[in-house]
Amino acid sequence: MMDASVWALLKKPGVLIILGILFLLPFLSENLHFRHVLIMFMLFASLSQAWNLIGGFAGQVSFGHSTFFGIGAYAALVLLKKYGISPWGGMLIGGGIAALVAIAIGFPVFRLKGHYFAISTFAVAEIMERLFMNWDYVEGAIGLPAPVLEEKFIHFMWYKDKMPYFYIGFVLFVLILFLAHRIDRSRLGYYLRAIKQSPDAAEGLGIDTTRYKMIAMVLSAFLTALCGSFYAQYILYIDPPSVLSLDISIKIVLVTVLGGAGTVLGPYLGSAILIPLSEYSRILLGGTGKGVDLILFGALILVISVYQPQGLIGFFRKK
């Protein structure tokens, strides 16, 4: 990991300063909501960056990422509950399963182009949610609460304190940032962008498009599953609607596209705007059950897409 491109990223003064500020932010206030919003920001920034690999760089718009997120979440809790395996192991196993599922899904659907691909991933996500809803082994629609264990690093479980989750989330956030930056500058990054621009031309230049799309998809699925396990251990209760629903997939896509798909910076911009907005409005207004938080969410997305069609990143590009 610690190669030239990562050093190049770290040498940019802005990056270190922003990461430093992010790391210090939770010490500003003991407020639990504030820390929760920070954790959710890092989680969605990471999810969105993971999606960006396949959806942004390679231009293969997937609405099926809830599948990988859910696999990660279920792997962590099921393995902990039924086999006593530490969630850290569950996280890796979940990532592995998600990668395998990505390969299984990838073979048939990568042959499809554009919207046919997107709608297929929709279908996969819907099938998976329905299956988990009716799968008794994972408690179906009732959902899976985490077993009550001692607060320990190996158990990946803390009840009152949010700071351990912040540290772990921060590490995940930084790792995925470095990885995305690395890929952005690598041969793989260029291949993926070529595939996005014109699959036929890329094929003509000798790029094995299926192979590189698959690499991007597998990486993306693996990272998304890690985030899923993190989420399960953070919330300590999961059910199909909360980790496998289409809404998760859509939120990941919206965050990325709003920020600017296909750029390393985009996912961070998108989640820096959307996540605090949606979390705070949910905290303040969500209790009414009126959906005011989502009205704001929808309106904001609509306004930004109409007035800044390039995504938030457009604000930085204009001179």
Add this chain to the structure above:
Amino acid sequence: MDLTILAQILISGLFMGMIFALIAVGLTLIWGVMDILNFAHGEFLMLAMFISFWMFSLWSIDPLLSLPFNVVVLFAIGVGTYYLIIKRVLNAPGLTALLATFGLSILIKNSAQFVWTPDFRQIQGAWLSDHTVELFSLNFSVAEVFAAIGSGLITYLVYYLIFKTKTGRAIRASALDRQTALLMGIHIDRIYAFTFGLGGACVGVAGSLMINFYYVFPGVGSLFGILAFVTVALGGFGNITGAFWAGILIGIVETAGGVFIAPAFKYTVVFILYLIILSFRPKGLFGW
């Protein structure tokens, strides 16, 4: 398996399929003409259902009478959406149009929930409800038969409009080649707005017909929206005839899946069928 049950499944599925087809035709039209997936299509349907519901509950106007009104309102919503939103994102890069229609769909759905609460509502005592009709010694609800026939008729009307009239020719020309159509003196902007309105009008009809036998709640559009997308893709994007046959196929498969496998899995069967067909026909049943 009893033959009557089989016939019942086939015909019920066919009826449902006709309605799916009408919803999908509105969607595929918009896609075919301006390359835009309108993710708010399902929400337009939900609005149409609510309009008919409230007109019946508040002023006892039967859904059949509110149907023409709904067509006008939904046409206007479509045209408005085009001028206020779609027009501005039409030439934007990549996924912006998707973002815009998603934003719109979230906004409409949650505004509906805000105003009307998430409750499920159904009308009782409309002209068509609570009657059954006997066909080939099988029983069907009059509302469903009527909805199917109505949907079939409107779908044919849209087909006629697109393929047999001058406006339709202009629409097809704009879909084929925007620049050339512009050079031929076609008002692209007006054609696009009209197409979007037409897509809205389709769900306006579907909504008025469905409220006679289906419940309405703010999330009802999500399910029908996704089904419409699958129908459109299965038929081949932009293909009206394709969407019609795909709608009927999905209606029958959904009904059969509900009976033979389990009601909980009826849409799962549809999605699996979609994936299987697409792996053989990557551009849908009627795509090329």
